[in-house]
Amino acid sequence: MPVVWTRKDLLGLEDLSKEEIELILATAESFKEVSTREIKKVPALRGKTVVNLFYEPSTRTRVSFEIAAKRLSADVINIASETSSVRKGETLIDTGKNIEALKVDIIVVRHNYSGAAAMLARHVHASVINAGDGWHEHPTQALLDVFTLKEKLGRIEGLNVSIVGDIAHSRVARSNIWGLTKLGARVMVCAPPMLIPPAIEQMGVKVTSDIDEALHNADAVNVLRMQFERDEENAFPQQLEYFKNFGITRERLEKAKKDIIVMHPGPLNRGIEIASDVADGANSVILEQVTNGIAVRMAALFLVAQANENITHDNIN
């Protein structure tokens, strides 16, 4: 593994090498121990300031980043677009430059436009971590999914992983596909035909609209949340119809591998994409994902902060 993290930012898994992904996972494994201590804090980012800049509502990702930063002894400021100057018409870059003028070291950004995090990263010296940009990527979510899977099954290479849900509009799906395929897993995506993006096969995945096929040989299934509030194109099936055809139920799991791992990035829509008894059942690792999210985000914050100390900033404009 001896590879060094040299990136100022963490924008997506598409850009990363297999070795870089493995370095983040290994670093996260070391950080997991910190959260089991009585004093859940190490001084690694003491004196650093982290800003959570969220243009979309989020509780779990923001809180997870906030806890991760605080366990590294960083200071954390939260900015939500509803209560900031964004409402007065300030652009993302201007907001970023202003945050940077406050001598901030890391900006964690969530934005509804794909590519927003990358654009911000080009304009500020601070490190930028993408906490979800449009339909593009959500790298720390995929990393925590992969981390949890690896912790449970001991490896990623050779696993069959199915991702079920709204693939077309899901940054979680996209980041997971990049991460899993780079680490050697076989990925299948499963959704109603209208929610499968064109040419998704080019990302190296198999495609199906048959949930039983998706579960048949899977070592793990990652169940995406149906984001009905975002259904602007009316592409979504009715909720009950979706549950009937794609919902992960006890009956369906009984036909799958006995130890199949069930993941979900949250928040859960019980009775829509997943049945309650499955979400709370023995195959579910949903709450472990939440715990692991802290370790993964600590690793991401630590690595970008460390790398940013050692690089020259010739490309910032």
Place this chain on the structure above:
Amino acid sequence: MKEKAKLFDQEALNRILMRIAHEILEKNKGTQGLCLVGIRNRGAHLAKRLSDSIEVIDKAAVPVGILDITLYRDDLTLIAQQPVVHKTEIDFDITDKNIVLVDDVLYTGRTVRAALDALIDLGRPKSIQLAVLIDRGHRELPVRADYVGKNVPTAQKETVEVRLSEVDGRDEVVIVEKD
């Protein structure tokens, strides 16, 4: 890098560890409440060996832990080659214990300072003692060792390399000079 002198071989290393094990037992009057904590990477292996020696002498096992101090360093931004963060593995409660912190080389004292901070975040030991294989001088902090394998006066441009069979395939301690 060129090798200037070999300080000891495997046999000498074993004798030194055995002597330090005796000293630890003497000072702590046995193994009651005693724990060893090695600083990654080579300190951890030395701690394991010291506990083996203590077991040979006193017929009692002493708990051994591993401390990773990467997150407590004060020079993270100064080192070009970033250290990989490893796990701290101390699966016993250190509160009210007599801890012997073990490292291979004592130099500026900054590693020990970081290790003390890291340990104290894990609990409140009764005492912390320090055992090192080599004390090479050039301290930048007021730190001293309770148990020293050998004092080796060195120049700043030299380094002391402790090689252990667990990591390096053989046991030896050498002084190397940087070009």
